[in-house]
Amino acid sequence: xxxxxxxxxxxxxxxxxxxxxxxxxxxxxxxxxxxxxxxxxxxxxxxxxxxxxxxxxxxxxxxxxxxxxxxxxxxxxxxxxxxxxxxxxxxxxxxxxxxx
Numbered sequence: 854x855x856x857x858x859x860x861x862x863x864x865x866x867x868x869x870x871x872x873x874x875x876x877x878x879x880x881x882x883x884x885x886x887x888x889x890x891x892x893x894x895x896x897x898x899x900x901x902x903x904x905x906x907x908x909x910x911x912x913x914x915x916x917x918x919x920x921x922x923x924x925x926x927x928x929x930x931x932x933x934x935x936x937x938x939x940x941x942x943x944x945x946x947x948x949x950x951x952x953x
Contacts, residue, residue, distance in 0.1 A: 856912060863916030870923040883931035891931060894924040 877883050883891075898921035905913030 859910070859912035860915075863912045867916045867919045867923070870920060870927075874923050874926050877927050877930045881930065883927065886927065886931060888931070891924065891928045895921065895928050898924050 873886075877886075898917050901913060902917040902921055905911075905917055
């Protein structure tokens with residue numbers, strides 16, 4: 854039962870990164886994400902992965918392997934310089950003809 858709780862907690866924590874990864878890649882925007890956050894997230898995920906491997910704990914290993922990949926994807930997107938979302942598409946408004 855404890856293992857199920859571990860896998861459940863790991864799945865929720867790991868899946869919380871998915872919307873951010875999708876948004877970052879789709880919009881190519883990571884300007885709102887702090888460098889310190891991203892570096893801490895990536896480093897923490899790899900540290901937890903090492904910890905899980907040392908304990909041979911499948912829940913910790915699986916969750917943090919996926920978290921490391923997802924957070925690294927966000928970091929790579931930021932490193933590529935896609936810091937701002939594309940601007941709005943310009944719309945040309947019709948100009949009224951002067952009356953004669």
